[in-house]
Amino acid sequence: xxxxxxxxxxxxxxxxxxxxxxxxxxxxxxxxxxxxxxxxxxxxxxxxxxxxxxxxxxxxxxxxxxxxxxxxxxxxxxxxxxxxxxxxxxxxxxxxxxxxxxxxxxxxxxxxxxxxxxxxxxxxxxxxxxxxxxxxxxxxxxxxxxxxxxxxxxxxxxxxxxxxxxxxxxxxxxxxxxxxxxxxxxxxxxxxxxxxxxxxxxxxxxxxxxxxxxxxxxx
Numbered sequence: 779x780x781x782x783x784x785x786x787x788x789x790x791x792x793x794x795x796x797x798x799x800x801x802x803x804x805x806x807x808x809x810x811x812x813x814x815x816x817x818x819x820x821x822x823x824x825x826x827x828x829x830x831x832x833x834x835x836x837x838x839x840x841x842x843x844x845x846x847x848x849x850x851x852x853x854x855x856x857x858x859x860x861x862x863x864x865x866x867x868x869x870x871x872x873x874x875x876x877x878x879x880x881x882x883x884x885x886x887x888x889x890x891x892x893x894x895x896x897x898x899x900x901x902x903x904x905x906x907x908x909x910x911x912x913x914x915x916x917x918x919x920x921x922x923x924x925x926x927x928x929x930x931x932x933x934x935x936x937x938x939x940x941x942x943x944x945x946x947x948x949x950x951x952x953x954x955x956x957x958x959x960x961x962x963x964x965x966x967x968x969x970x971x972x973x974x975x976x977x978x979x980x981x982x983x984x985x986x987x988x989x990x991x992x993x994x995x996x997x
Contacts, residue, residue: 784822837924940959
């Protein structure tokens with residue numbers, strides 16, 4: 779796959795005022811680490827990064843040729859996105875961590891799982907519940923898949939699919955425990971709304987009896 783091109787600025791000003799300024803301009807903080815180098819603080823345009831990711835079939839799993847303007851040392855690196863952090867309330871991306879990689883050395887990454895196919899259990903009214911969203915894998919940077927598809931066509935009510943049931947793409951080693959359940963098909967949930975009126979009448983009955991008690995005493 780062709781590497782994406784990304785330009786970032788070296789972040790030399792760590793003040794809160796500068797942080798507010800770059801965020802207003804559409805930038806987020808980040809760092810580049812790995813392969814024996816000290817973390818390099820950077821500022822990157824979130825819009826530019828998102829556009830780059832959208833343009834690639836590998837999405838978040840893409841390789842980037844990153845150029846850091848103003849870096850005190852080597853400013854060019856081949857990187858992948860290792861993780862990013864969001865504001866817990868607004869969900870806006872605040873910081874992105876890039877891992878420096880070599881094209882000849884395997885790396886550990888988390889790859890998203892996508893369920894595909896029409897489950898037999900769903901056809902019978904069941905519900906597919908996905909319990910695992912990502913797989914930890916090891917692969918060369920050029921072999922990292924954008925996602926790993928799991929076929930659920932034969933998944934019937936009461937069945938489940940484990941990590942061990944997944945066939946890894948060529949050149950990819952799955953590190954997640956094989957006994958971990960990826961998804962299961964459960965019977966349709968039972969609804970109890972119809973029982974509510976009867977319960978309400980049962981609760982109202984004692985109150986009505988109490989209201990009649992004084993009249994009975996007067997007789």
